[in-house]
Amino acid sequence: MRRQLDAAAEQALVDQCRRQDYEAFGKIVDAFQSRIFGFVKRMLRNDEESADVTQEVFIKAFQSLSKFDGRSSLRTWLFRIAYNLCIDRVRRSERALDVASLDAMGTELEAFDLADSRWNPGALLDESDFLEVVDKAVLELSEKLRTVLLLHDKEDLGYEEIANVVNVPVGTVKSRLFLARAHLQKAVTKYVQTGGSI
Amino acid sequence: MNEKLFEKLIGEQPVTLEEALTLDQALEAQVEVRRAVSSLRESEPSLAWRSELNQRLLVGHKAARKSLVLRWIGGASLVTACCAMFLVLSRPTVKDDISNQHYVLTNSEGPAVSDALFTAHREADMESGMGIMEPVADVKPGL
Structure with a gap:
């Protein structure tokens, strides 16, 4: 369940946490745990590791809330911690799972002429099958593309916020988002056309 | 979208203003994909x-x-x-103490203490010798 915090409530909680208020931090965890866990889970593709990393995100946040300057929102800050920890984990375990690398995508250029508003495979599949296909396609993306896609389309972060999390220019965020969606669109269309199994 | 722009996007190269506009339009056209991703299941930790x-x-x-x-x-x-x-x-250290005392002695005006004592003793001796002053008798208790 997603709980939302308005800006004033968020600021009040942050102030309380800076005074080492353990209870206030619990409310922050309540508000963000499912979002952070969902993001980390799709980044790492391993449930056990994701649970561990999500805990690390909150522990690190609690320990360094005094350094949180409020220039970005708490949500952006938490996602930045989560993103950095995920990247560290992946690099440490040398799991460079760039299944759908940027170079590989270039070989099928014709599939990316996507100004097609008729794309609606959801109408052809029942909802659970469709979501499973989409989820699988998301997991096939490279880390770079997956991060941007999840933060923008799933977590509803703006281009600027994502640029802040990933530390790249806004233009790069947009191009990655386009390529990620294009891959997703292609994967789902292929599934629908071939009637393939998941 | 043309091939040149697509290659630029893959290479993450800077795009022109016109190309940026094309990219924005392409992103807007992908609204259905966005909807699909946003409806993915949430993961609630235990x-x-x-x-x-x-x-x-x-x-x-x-x-x-x-x-x-x-x-x-x-x-x-x-x-x-x-x-x-x-x-x-x-x-202050011991050395400082000694040098300070020396300073006091050498810089004090008038006779030094030892000189003053010596003079007083000599005068008293002379006075008692001349009979001006009775010599002070030793008083022994009990006698």
């Missing part, structure tokens, strides 16, 4: 996970407090040590 997190936070919290207390004690000790060191260093 209660056991939350309980474990609380324990880890509590351990970290206690460790942080302990370290804070230790830092305070360390800081206070350091300040005390500095004060003690300052006091020790700012006290």
Whole structure:
């Protein structure tokens, strides 16, 4: 369940946490745990590791809330911690799972002429099958593309916020988002056309 | 979207204003994909996970407090040590004492104490010798 915090409530909680208020931090965890866990889970593709990393995100946040300057929102800050920890984990375990690398995508250029508003495979599949296909396609993306896609389309972060999390220019965020969606669109269309199994 | 722009996007190269506009339009056209991604299932961590997190936070919290207390004690000790060191260093040394006394003696006006004592003793001796003053008899108690 997603709980939302308005800006004033968020600021009040942050102030309380800076005074080492353990209870206030619990409310922050309540508000963000499912979002952070969902993001980390799709980044790492391993449930056990994701649970561990999500805990690390909150522990690190609690320990360094005094350094949180409020220039970005708490949500952006938490996602930045989560993103950095995920990247560290992946690099440490040398799991460079760039299944759908940027170079590989270039070989099928014709599939990316996507100004097609008729794309609606959801109408052809029942909802659970469709979501499973989409989820699988998301997991096939490279880390770079997956991060941007999840933060923008799933977590509803703006281009600027994502640029802040990933530390790249806004233009790069947009191009990655386009390529990620294009891959997703292609994967789902292929599934629908071939009637393939998941 | 043309091939040139697509290659630029893959290479993450800078795009022209016109190309940026084309990219924005292409992103707007992908609205259905966005909807699909936003409807992906949420993942709620378990209660056991939350309980474990609380324990880890509590351990970290206690460790942080302990370290804070230790830092305070360390800081206070350091300040005390500095004060003690300052006091020790700012006290006059024996050498300083001697040189200060010498300074007093050599710079004091009039006869030195020893000279004054000697003069007083000699005058008293002369007075008693001339009969001006009775010599002071030793008083022995009980006699």
